[in-house]
Amino acid sequence: MINKLIEKIQKTHAPIVVGLDPMLNYVPEHIQKRAFAEYGETLEGAAEAIWQFNKEIVDATYDLIPAVKPQVAMYEQFGIEGVKAFKKTVDYCHEKGLVVIGDVKRGDIGSTSEAYAVGHLGKVKVGSQQFAGFDEDFATVNPYLGSDGIKPFIKVCKEENKGLFILVKTSNPSSGEFQDRLIDGRPLYEWVGEQVDAWGKEHMGDSYSYIGAVVGATYPEQGKVLRKLMPKTFILVPGYGAQGGRGKDLVHFFNEDGLGAIINSSRGIIAAYKQEAYAQFGSQNFAEASRQAVKDMIADIDGALQAAK
Amino acid sequence: MINKLIEKIQKTHAPIVVGLDPMLNYVPEHIQKRAFAEYGETLEGAAEAIWQFNKEIVDATYDLIPAVKPQVAMYEQFGIEGVKAFKKTVDYCHEKGLVVIGDVKRGDIGSTSEAYAVGHLGKVKVGSQQFAGFDEDFATVNPYLGSDGIKPFIKVCKEENKGLFILVKTSNPSSGEFQDRLIDGRPLYEWVGEQVDAWGKEHMGDSYSYIGAVVGATYPEQGKVLRKLMPKTFILVPGYGAQGGRGKDLVHFFNEDGLGAIINSSRGIIAAYKQEAYAQFGSQNFAEASRQAVKDMIADIDGALQAAK
Numbered sequence: 001m002i003n004k005l006i007e008k009i010q011k012t013h014a015p016i017v018v019g020l021d022p023m024l025n026y027v028p029e030h031i032q033k034r035a036f037a038e039y040g041e042t043l044e045g046a047a048e049a050i051w052q053f054n055k056e057i058v059d060a061t062y063d064l065i066p067a068v069k070p071q072v073a074m075y076e077q078f079g080i081e082g083v084k085a086f087k088k089t090v091d092y093c094h095e096k097g098l099v100v101i102g103d104v105k106r107g108d109i110g111s112t113s114e115a116y117a118v119g120h121l122g123k124v125k126v127g128s129q130q131f132a133g134f135d136e137d138f139a140t141v142n143p144y145l146g147s148d149g150i151k152p153f154i155k156v157c158k159e160e161n162k163g164l165f166i167l168v169k170t171s172n173p174s175s176g177e178f179q180d181r182l183i184d185g186r187p188l189y190e191w192v193g194e195q196v197d198a199w200g201k202e203h204m205g206d207s208y209s210y211i212g213a214v215v216g217a218t219y220p221e222q223g224k225v226l227r228k229l230m231p232k233t234f235i236l237v238p239g240y241g242a243q244g245g246r247g248k249d250l251v252h253f254f255n256e257d258g259l260g261a262i263i264n265s266s267r268g269i270i271a272a273y274k275q276e277a278y279a280q281f282g283s284q285n286f287a288e289a290s291r292q293a294v295k296d297m298i299a300d301i302d303g304a305l306q307a308a309k
Numbered sequence: 310m311i312n313k314l315i316e317k318i319q320k321t322h323a324p325i326v327v328g329l330d331p332m333l334n335y336v337p338e339h340i341q342k343r344a345f346a347e348y349g350e351t352l353e354g355a356a357e358a359i360w361q362f363n364k365e366i367v368d369a370t371y372d373l374i375p376a377v378k379p380q381v382a383m384y385e386q387f388g389i390e391g392v393k394a395f396k397k398t399v400d401y402c403h404e405k406g407l408v409v410i411g412d413v414k415r416g417d418i419g420s421t422s423e424a425y426a427v428g429h430l431g432k433v434k435v436g437s438q439q440f441a442g443f444d445e446d447f448a449t450v451n452p453y454l455g456s457d458g459i460k461p462f463i464k465v466c467k468e469e470n471k472g473l474f475i476l477v478k479t480s481n482p483s484s485g486e487f488q489d490r491l492i493d494g495r496p497l498y499e500w501v502g503e504q505v506d507a508w509g510k511e512h513m514g515d516s517y518s519y520i521g522a523v524v525g526a527t528y529p530e531q532g533k534v535l536r537k538l539m540p541k542t543f544i545l546v547p548g549y550g551a552q553g554g555r556g557k558d559l560v561h562f563f564n565e566d567g568l569g570a571i572i573n574s575s576r577g578i579i580a581a582y583k584q585e586a587y588a589q590f591g592s593q594n595f596a597e598a599s600r601q602a603v604k605d606m607i608a609d610i611d612g613a614l615q616a617a618k
Contacts, residue, residue, distance in 0.1 A: 021421070024435065032436070041436035073421045077428035078435075079442030083392050107451065108414055109481035112330070112382045119386035126333065126387075127341070127350035133388030142416065144453040144476060146483030170454050172418035177455030178501065181492040188497070192487065 001137045001163045002205035002212070002234060005099045006259060008066030014298045015254070017101060017236070018061060018290075019266025020089060021071035022050040026271040028283035031056075047081035050074070053286075054089045057270055058096055060287035061294050067099035069236075069264055090136055101236065102136030105167065107149050114152035122156040138163040140214060140236070143192050147199075154203060154211060163210035163234075168193045168226060171216025171239030189222065190229060197230040208234045208260065217250055217263065224252040227260070235261045240297070241268025247297075247304035254305060263301060269293045310446050310472045311514035311521070311543060314408045315568060317375030323607045324563070326410060326545070327370060327599075328575025329398060330380035331359040335580040337592035340365075356390035359383070362595075363398045366579055367405055369596035370603050376408035378545075378573055399445055410545065411445030414476065416458050423461035431465040447472040449523060449545070452501050456508075463512060463520060472519035472543075477502045477535060480525025480548030498531065499538060506539040517543045517569065526559055526572065533561040536569070544570045549606070550577030556606075556613035563614060572610060578602045 009015050024032070024046055032049045039045035058068065070093075075086035093100050106116040118124050119133040141153055141164050153164055169179055169189040179189040193213060200209030209232050215223050217239035227235065237253050240246070240263045253261035272278040272293035273286040281289035318324050333341070333355055341358045348354035367377065379402075384395035402409050415425040427433050428442040450462055450473050462473055478488055478498040488498040502522060509518030518541050524532050526548035536544065546562050549555070549572045562570035581587040581602035582595040590598035 041438045043440050046435040073424035077424040077433045080393055080396055084389055087389055105417055115382040115386040124386045126355040129350045131352050142451050142453055144451055145479050146486035148481050148483040172457050174455035174457040183490040183492055
């Protein structure tokens with residue numbers, strides 16, 4: 001799957017991923033109204049609204065981008081109906097040929113991690129049959145429980161040709177509280193990064209490993225160090241735009257081959273129509289605003305990569 | 310909710326929680342057959358089988374225990390149908406008066422953690438209405454992202470009178486890979502424990518905080534240290550039985566008031582009928598085997614607590 005992701009990045013010239021993290025207040029009123037008219041102000045109505053919102057954004061952007069990253073929390077908040085909208089979104093993005101990174105940040109002890117891995121990336125056995133539960137292509141994983149929490153995910157990835165992005169250094173302000181603490185003179189995130197690199201080397205695609213890392217755009221200096229520490233690791237970089245990162249700050253997340261990183265923007269794309277820069281589209285044309293924001297993001301990152309050459 | 314949990318522990322004399330983590334191969338064949346006859350060998354059939362299995366175990370044990378801990382991974386592996394069985398289980402346990410600890414190990418950056426918190430412990434707004442998505446009483450949370458990943462959970466707990474158990478030292482063999490690394494001479498888990506204690510002191514029930522910790526039964530020495538480091542923190546202790554812990558190893562997780570810890574057993578209870586010690590019940594009477602295993606666990610822990618007095 002890492003090979004497919006790289007192929008699609010090369011084809012689109014867009015090392016970016018659109019974060020499908022719909023808050024209900026991002027969804028334009030006309031879509032909410034239509035959904036509520038059909039299903040009422042219910043969890044079903046909310047799920048329908050975010051699904052319709054996602055669908056229009058995917059329709060308006062899928063030809064420009066290699067991948068999407070739905071954040072499952074935004075769906076889980078609407079209970080079972082929300083989880084159904086998550087699955088519908090994953091399936092629809094697959095129909096459109098997109099790589100789907102399930103931002104699920106799961107992680108547990110062995111047999112439990114295996115159940116998560118099976119549910120999100122693999123197939124579960126039921127009697128003589130087997131079924132894919134959610135069927136994302138990649139999943140994000142939390143490393144706090146150590147390697148026996150990670151290995152079941154790797155096993156499923158190997159069997160199913162899927163991939164992981166393991167949290168190394170997250171984009172939020174307090175990520176340093178534990179991740180930056182020094183252990184034998186080096187921050188915890190470097191030790192985690194080193195471990196991700198070791199797992200990755202044993203699980204290679206053609207040029208990069210299918211065991212990737214998450215490193216926040218908001219920490220470009222740390223990104224520089226981690227890039228060198230994990231040369232064959234694809235880095236998923238959240239925090240572009242709304243959280244503060246910009247193209248020029250992100251060139252060090254890439255290798256000299258122009259690959260090795262994929263930059264996520266969520267709110268900056270899906271709620272673009274709410275920004276001054278895209279206000280002229282109006283809320284009726286929110287998806288067109290998202291398309292323009294994708295184009296601008298690609299130009300920003302591509303420009304920065306060209307300038308750094 | 311911590312007050313309710315303590316009240317129920319005192320009433321049942323059982324500082325234990327039954328982990329409802331159903332693997333399909335724990336479910337006796339007669340239940341699987343009945344479910345598959347109705348729904349086929351499908352995800353729906355599997356979900357029905359684990360729900361019926363849970364229901365019988367809850368019916369056979371609810372009067373003996375204060376709480377259950379469904380592990381959401383075991384449900385997510387069956388996709389949407391599995392998640393429905395999770396919700397059904399949560400609701401049924403509430404009907405039976407049990408405290409429900411959602412073992413979800415979620416954790417993300419601010420707004421995303423908020424969505425998880427809302428979905429699992431709180432209520433989400435939809436237009437002028439609000440709805441509980443999954444409505445557990447406690448949730449387990451991963452601390453790797455630091456305090457801005459935790460605070461949204463705490464906020465929802467405060468509003469909704471719910472609680473958390475934050476991972477400090479997990480029960481699995483490789484938990485030490487990162488959690489035991491020394492920072493300024495002390496292992497990471499102690500730093501996390503200290504932080505849990507600090508969050509907890511600001512969020513007190515009557516005698517204990519509603520911000521609890523997870524510390525594995527398999528690490529009794531570390532449990533001893535953490536017990537002292539977090540005197541007002543309730544500790545959820547997984548790893549009893551199947552993972553190796555026994556009552557006499559666990560007395561140090563408790564305070565002198567006989568409270569402060571709740572010991573989880575999953576497989577040891579729900580799949581008791583598969584153990585030699587309970588084989589005489591037979592698979593038809595699996596729930597009675599679970600009831601006996603609960604009684605034996607309570608006696609083991611209560612005996613150890615009495616002996617330690």
